[in-house]
Amino acid sequence: MKITDLTPIFNQDEAPNCDVYHQFLYAVNAAARTCGLTRQGIVNRMNQALKVDDVVINETLLNKYLAPGTEKYLPAHQLPALLWAIKSIEPLNVLLEPLLFKAVDQRSQLLEKHAELQMEIEKFSEQQREIQKTLLPSSSNQ
Template sequence: MKLTDFESIFNQDEAPSCDVYHQFLYAVNAAARTSGLTRQGIVNRMNNALKVDDVVINETLLNKYLAPGTEKYLPAHQLPALLWAIKSIEPLNVLLEPLLFKAIDQRSQLLQKHAELQMEIEKRAQQQRDIQKTLLPNTSSN
């Protein structure tokens, strides 16, 4: 079965389970802990990324956004700033998982392209060796 044989999840009648809010919060908090930054450091980076003159995010607001029982949710347009601040796209992958997608960065794309090109080089080299064997007389039977 080829990849093109699979129907897009967007065309399926049954909706995926997209209740990932708590998993998202867990991923954000885990990335925040491993970022090496304090909450204030994350706030500073978020405000820097939002490119605004006034403080948009403060530590209290960030804590409300990241609390499991809150009614104060992170605005979607601030998500890129948060991801940059915590130095991780893993929370985005949690959001995309029900749709069977995964975010990858440009470096990962380049590494994948490099590996594909390397495999192509090896395939071509083998083809060249096979042609060479066919064209050259067998000199080992002397």
């Protein structure tokens, strides 16, 4: 798809390449290494996020989910718990990339909105200064 093509990705006749399984695993494992937790710590956070009394995820099962050659895949409904446990949404961005979307956290959205409002304030302030110049007699006309 060309960048200049404005037709939404979902209406394209040609399917995007959604074979991102290995990239997803790489992103999860990279985030897991840098989150500051052991595998058991990640498992504990996942179980905490899943709000269950019984252990749903154990370290062995997590290792199977994150192994490239596995036939045991992470259930989709457990993905939010995994992302919270590894403190990253980057693996989700890997999944969304073929659809030309990106996950953005609320803080990022607020920062973006703040920047937009700041630019509007500056634009209106400039307009106000121009109006003041027009309305106030200049010192050279006195």
